[in-house]
Amino acid sequence: MRLSNLFTRTAKESAQSDASRNARFLTRAGYIDQLMAGVYSFLPLGLRVLNHIETIIREEMDRIGAQEILMPALQPREIWDRTGRWDKVDVLFKLKGAGDRDLALGPTHEEVVTPLVTSFIRSYRDLPRAVYQIQTKFRDEPRAKSGLLRCREFRMKDMYSFHADEASLDEFYEKTIAGYLNIYRRCGIGAGTLLTYASGGTFSKYSHEFQTVTPYGEDVIYRIPGSNIAINKEIIGDSGALAEIIPGYRAGDESRLEELKAIEVGNIFKLGSRFTDAFSAQYTDSAGAQKKIVMGCYGLGPSRLMGTIAECLADEKGLVWPAEIAPYRLHLVSLVRDLAEIEQCDRIYNGLAAQGIDVLYDDRQGRQAGEKFADADLIGIADRIVVSRKTLAAGGVEWKARLSNQSAVITLEKLYEILRPIERVV
Amino acid sequence: MRLSNLFTRTAKESAQSDASRNARFLTRAGYIDQLMAGVYSFLPLGLRVLNHIETIIREEMDRIGAQEILMPALQPREIWDRTGRWDKVDVLFKLKGAGDRDLALGPTHEEVVTPLVTSFIRSYRDLPRAVYQIQTKFRDEPRAKSGLLRCREFRMKDMYSFHADEASLDEFYEKTIAGYLNIYRRCGIGAGTLLTYASGGTFSKYSHEFQTVTPYGEDVIYRIPGSNIAINKEIIGDSGALAEIIPGYRAGDESRLEELKAIEVGNIFKLGSRFTDAFSAQYTDSAGAQKKIVMGCYGLGPSRLMGTIAECLADEKGLVWPAEIAPYRLHLVSLVRDLAEIEQCDRIYNGLAAQGIDVLYDDRQGRQAGEKFADADLIGIADRIVVSRKTLAAGGVEWKARLSNQSAVITLEKLYEILRPIERVV
Numbered sequence: 001m002r003l004s005n006l007f008t009r010t011a012k013e014s015a016q017s018d019a020s021r022n023a024r025f026l027t028r029a030g031y032i033d034q035l036m037a038g039v040y041s042f043l044p045l046g047l048r049v050l051n052h053i054e055t056i057i058r059e060e061m062d063r064i065g066a067q068e069i070l071m072p073a074l075q076p077r078e079i080w081d082r083t084g085r086w087d088k089v090d091v092l093f094k095l096k097g098a099g100d101r102d103l104a105l106g107p108t109h110e111e112v113v114t115p116l117v118t119s120f121i122r123s124y125r126d127l128p129r130a131v132y133q134i135q136t137k138f139r140d141e142p143r144a145k146s147g148l149l150r151c152r153e154f155r156m157k158d159m160y161s162f163h164a165d166e167a168s169l170d171e172f173y174e175k176t177i178a179g180y181l182n183i184y185r186r187c188g189i190g191a192g193t194l195l196t197y198a199s200g201g202t203f204s205k206y207s208h209e210f211q212t213v214t215p216y217g218e219d220v221i222y223r224i225p226g227s228n229i230a231i232n233k234e235i236i237g238d239s240g241a242l243a244e245i246i247p248g249y250r251a252g253d254e255s256r257l258e259e260l261k262a263i264e265v266g267n268i269f270k271l272g273s274r275f276t277d278a279f280s281a282q283y284t285d286s287a288g289a290q291k292k293i294v295m296g297c298y299g300l301g302p303s304r305l306m307g308t309i310a311e312c313l314a315d316e317k318g319l320v321w322p323a324e325i326a327p328y329r330l331h332l333v334s335l336v337r338d339l340a341e342i343e344q345c346d347r348i349y350n351g352l353a354a355q356g357i358d359v360l361y362d363d364r365q366g367r368q369a370g371e372k373f374a375d376a377d378l379i380g381i382a383d384r385i386v387v388s389r390k391t392l393a394a395g396g397v398e399w400k401a402r403l404s405n406q407s408a409v410i411t412l413e414k415l416y417e418i419l420r421p422i423e424r425v426v
Numbered sequence: 427m428r429l430s431n432l433f434t435r436t437a438k439e440s441a442q443s444d445a446s447r448n449a450r451f452l453t454r455a456g457y458i459d460q461l462m463a464g465v466y467s468f469l470p471l472g473l474r475v476l477n478h479i480e481t482i483i484r485e486e487m488d489r490i491g492a493q494e495i496l497m498p499a500l501q502p503r504e505i506w507d508r509t510g511r512w513d514k515v516d517v518l519f520k521l522k523g524a525g526d527r528d529l530a531l532g533p534t535h536e537e538v539v540t541p542l543v544t545s546f547i548r549s550y551r552d553l554p555r556a557v558y559q560i561q562t563k564f565r566d567e568p569r570a571k572s573g574l575l576r577c578r579e580f581r582m583k584d585m586y587s588f589h590a591d592e593a594s595l596d597e598f599y600e601k602t603i604a605g606y607l608n609i610y611r612r613c614g615i616g617a618g619t620l621l622t623y624a625s626g627g628t629f630s631k632y633s634h635e636f637q638t639v640t641p642y643g644e645d646v647i648y649r650i651p652g653s654n655i656a657i658n659k660e661i662i663g664d665s666g667a668l669a670e671i672i673p674g675y676r677a678g679d680e681s682r683l684e685e686l687k688a689i690e691v692g693n694i695f696k697l698g699s700r701f702t703d704a705f706s707a708q709y710t711d712s713a714g715a716q717k718k719i720v721m722g723c724y725g726l727g728p729s730r731l732m733g734t735i736a737e738c739l740a741d742e743k744g745l746v747w748p749a750e751i752a753p754y755r756l757h758l759v760s761l762v763r764d765l766a767e768i769e770q771c772d773r774i775y776n777g778l779a780a781q782g783i784d785v786l787y788d789d790r791q792g793r794q795a796g797e798k799f800a801d802a803d804l805i806g807i808a809d810r811i812v813v814s815r816k817t818l819a820a821g822g823v824e825w826k827a828r829l830s831n832q833s834a835v836i837t838l839e840k841l842y843e844i845l846r847p848i849e850r851v852v
Contacts, residue, residue, distance in 0.1 A: 036500070047494055072466065116467060
C-alpha cells in the first residue's frame with residue numbers, strides 16, 4: 001500500500017489528549033476513529049491489525065478442535081427470560097423491534113448457543129463439542145473509556161464447549177488455557193500475561209482470567225513470585241483458596257505475593273449445567289439414561305487485545321507491533337526525488353510484493369526525512385527499510401528494526417533472509 | 427473436515443416447510459439456523475460459504491482501489507439529525523444508551539463515513555477516495571421473510587466514494603459496475619443478473635440495481651430483449667427515460683420488454699453532495715477555491731447474495747454451489763467398513779489435504795450409501811468422490827460432479843487435474 005493513496009494520515013496532536021495511551025497512539029497513527037464514547041471505527045491500518053489478531057485466534061481455536069460459527073447480535077427476550085437474565089445483566093442493551101417485540105443486543109451468547117448446539121446432540125457419541133464465533137458484541141457500559149479497552153461495541157471471540165461429564169470439560173478447559181497462552185505469545189504479550197485465579201460461581205470453585213501486567217492496567221492482581229500464576233482481588237482474602245493455589249502455602253504467605261496492575265485479556269468459566277438445564281437439554285448415555293450436558297465458556301476480545309498490545313508495547317515514539325500482527329510486514333521509506341531513482345524505488349517495492357511481503361510504502365514526495373521517520377515510528381511496523389540516493393549507489397537498502405537504534409545498509413537478498421524467519425508460523 | 431466431527435447434521439424435513447427454497451435447503455443442510463424472523467445463525471458450512479463470498483467481494487473492491495475499513499453498528503442520534511434522517515428511515519432500529527442517549531443501529535453508514543473520510547480530505551490532491559466495509563447491518567423489517575433474502579440482521583458490503591467532480595464519480599461508478607458483474611459471475615449467477623435502471627433521486631437521473639432473474643423473485647423488472655440490461659417498475663412508465671435507455675426507442679416499445687421476476691442483489695447510487703453538504707465537507711481546488719465533494723454509494727449484501735445463489739441454483743435434490751464458493755472444494759464419501767480399507771480412505775483424505783484441497787469427508791460408519799449420497803446432494807458441493815472396496819481394488823476413486831448423472835473411476839492424479847483448473851482465480 002502506497003502511503004500517498006492511504007486515505008488516513010498521521011496527526012501530531014491527539015484530539016483527545018487526556019485519553020489512554022492506546023487511544024492516543026492508535027488515533028494519531030490513523031488506526032481507529034472514535035464515533036462516540038466506547039464506539040470506534042477501524043481504519044485501514046487498524047483493521048489489518050485486528051484481522052491479524054483474529055486470524056491468530058481462529059488458528060488456535062481451530063487447533064483445539066472448535067468449530068467456527070456466527071451467531072446474531074439481535075436476540076429475542078424469550079431466551080433471556082428462559083435463563084432469568086433479562087433483568088440481571090445490567091449492561092444489556094434493550095430495544096423494541098417490529099410488533100413491539102422486546103429484543104436485546106447480545107453481550108454474550110449462552111442463550112443462543114445452548115439451544116442451537118444441543119439441538120444436534122442426542123447421545124454421548126455426539127459429545128464433546130465446541131463452537132466459537134468472532135463477532136461484534138454490545139455492552140451498555142456506564143463508563144466507556146480507555147480506548148479499545150472498555151467499549152460499548154467491540155469484537156469478541158466467544159467459545160462454548162459441551163461435555164458428557166466434568167472430566168471431559170476439565171480436559172478441554174486445559175487445552176483452551178494452552179491455546180490462549182499461544183495467542184498471547186504470538187501477539188507479543190506472552191511473558192507479561194498471567195493465568196489468574198478468579199472466583200468460580202456455583203458450579204466450579206475457580207474461573208480463570210488472563211491478565212497482562214502493565215502500569216496502565218485497571219485491575220489489581222497478585223502474582224505468585226517466580227511464576228506465571230496470579231490470584232485476583234476476589235479471592236486474595238480466601239485462605240482456603242490460597243492454600244489450594246499456592247504451593248506449600250502457609251498463613252500469611254499472601255503478603256509475599258506481588259501486587260500488580262493488569263489488563264484482563266481473556267476469561268474462561270466452567271458453567272456446569274446452568275444453561276443446559278434452562279433449555280432442558282440432555283443427552284443419552286451408553287446405558288440409555290438421560291444425563292446432564294455440562295458446558296464451559298471462553299471469552300477473548302480481539303479489539304481489547306489490540307488495545308492492550310498498543311498500551312503495553314508502545315514507547316514514547318509511538319506504537320510497536322510484533323511482526324505477526326503489524327499492519328504490514330515492512331515499512332519502506334523512500335527519500336529519493338529524482339524520477340529515475342523513484343522508478344528504482346518502485347521496483348524494490350514491486351519486488352518485495354512479488355516475494356509475498358506486505359509493504360507499507362511511504363512514497364510521498366515533498367516530505368522531509370525526519371517527518372517520514374517520525375511517522376514510521378508512530379505507525380510502529382517492526383521492520384523498516386530506507387531507500388535513498390546513497391543506498392541505491394551502495395546497491396542496497398538501509399534496514400532498521402523499530403526498536404533498535406542501529407541500522408545497516410544491506411542487499412535485498414539479505415533483507416529477504418531477515419524477513420523470512422519471522423513470517424507467520426503456527 | 428470429518429462429517430463425524432461436524433456438530434450439525436442434515437434434516438429430512440424442514441421445521442418451516444412453508445418457508446422459501448433458500449431457507450428450507452440451507453436449514454435442512456445445516457448451513458443456517460433461524461433464531462427469530464429475519465435473524466439467523468451461520469453454522470460451520472454456512473459460514474464457510476459466506477466467507478468465500480465475502481472474499482470474492484473483497485478482492486473485487488480492492489481491485490478497483492477501495493480501502494477496507496470497519497465502522498460501528500451503534501450510531502448516535504446527532505449524526506442522523508444532521509442529515510435529517512432520524513425520523514425518515516422507517517426501518518431504523520432505535521435504542522437508548524447509558525445517560526438516556528438516543529442511538530440507532532446502522533442500516534447504512536453515510537452518517538458515519540462522510541465526516542470520517544472527509545476529515546482527511548483537504549485538497550484536490552486527496553481525491554478521489556473510496557472506502558468499503560463488510561459489516562453486520564440492522565433493519566427493523568415489518569415483514570422479515572424469504573430466508574436470507576429479507577433479514578432484520580444481515581451482512582452488507584457498503585462502499586462510499588468521494589470525488590472532486592462528477593466526471594471522476596462517473597468513472598468510478600462504471601468501474602464499480604464492472605466489479606459487481608465480476609462478483610456475480612464468480613458466484614455463479616452472472617448470466618442471470620441484469621444491470622437494471624432505477625430512479626435516481628435528486629442528484630442523478632438514474633441509480634442502478636443488479637437483479638438476478640428467478641421465478642422465486644419478489645421484484646418485477648423489464649429486460650430489453652437480447653441484452654443484459656433491464657428497467658425496474660419505477661421507470662417503466664417514463665417514456666423519456668425509456669428513450670434514453672433503449673437504443674432506437676419508439677413509443678410503445680415498452681410492450682416488447684420482457685417482464686421477469688428477480689431478486690435484487692446490489693444497488694448503487696450517485697449521491698452528489700447531499701451528505702457532504704450536511705457535514706459541511708469541502709475541498710480546495712487547484713486554484714485555491716472551496717468546492718463541493720460529490721459522493722457515490724454502492725451496496726451489495728453477502729448474506730442476501732448467499733440466499734439468492736441457494737434460491738436460484740438449487741435443484742430438487744438440494745443446494746448447488748459453484749466451486750469457488752462451496753463450503754469445501756470436494757465431498758469425499760467413504761463406503762468402506764473394513765479397518766484396513768478405512769485406513770486407505772483416510773490416506774486419500776490426508777493426501778488431498780496435503781495438496782491444499784479442502785475436503786468434507788463423510789467418514790460416518792453405519793450409514794447406507796443412499797443416505798450418504800442424498801446428504802451430498804443436499805449439501806451441494808460441486809465435486810464428489812466415492813471410495814469403496816471396488817474403487818480401491820481398481821486403484822482409484824469414483825468421481826461425480828454434483829450436476830451430472832455420470833460418474834467415472836479415476837486415479838487420484840487425474841482427480842488433482844480435474845480440481846486444479848477450477849481453483850480460485852481472480
